[in-house]
Amino acid sequence: QVRLVESGGGWVHSGGSLRLSCEASSSNSLNIYNMAWYRQAPGRSRELVAEITNTGTTNYVDAVKGRFTISRDNFKNMFYLQMNDMNPEDTALYFCNADISQGTGKGWYGTRTYWGQGTQVTVSS
Numbered sequence: 516q517v518r519l520v521e522s523g524g525g526w527v528h529s530g531g532s533l534r535l536s537c538e539a540s541s542s543n544s545l546n547i548y549n550m551a552w553y554r555q556a557p558g559r560s561r562e563l564v565a566e567i568t569n570t571g572t573t574n575y576v577d578a579v580k581g582r583f584t585i586s587r588d589n590f591k592n593m594f595y596l597q598m599n600d601m602n603p604e605d606t607a608l609y610f611c612n613a614d615i616s617q618g619t620g621k622g623w624y625g626t627r628t629y630w631g632q633g634t635q636v637t638v639s640s
């Protein structure tokens with residue numbers, strides 16, 4: 516069973532910064548492909564914020580370009596979202612998401628998409 520656990524959410528003033536972390540864990544070996552951060556504000560649908568491939572290619576939604584940076588540490592099975600110059604429109608529940616295959620002594624399972632439980636980010640004006 517793969518678990519994704521986010522941390523680093525909280526409250527910040529406009530213009531402030533937060534760094535979100537997401538750790539993937541399992542009793543099996545993991546091969547992590549695409550990693551992404553999504554967010555969902557009250558009354559709105561979940562939206563992709565940023566994603567990074569296993570080769571390091573990144574993509575951002577226009578609203579966060581130049582302010583947010585996604586990164587990953589393949590040795591630790593972790594990825595991050597550095598959020599700078601935040602504004603109240605960034606307030607949302609943030610979720611990490613990853614495409615992962617598990618390896619056992621019998622071989623590798625097929626790739627599945629996993630989600631974290633979410634971490635709240637609140638930006639006050």
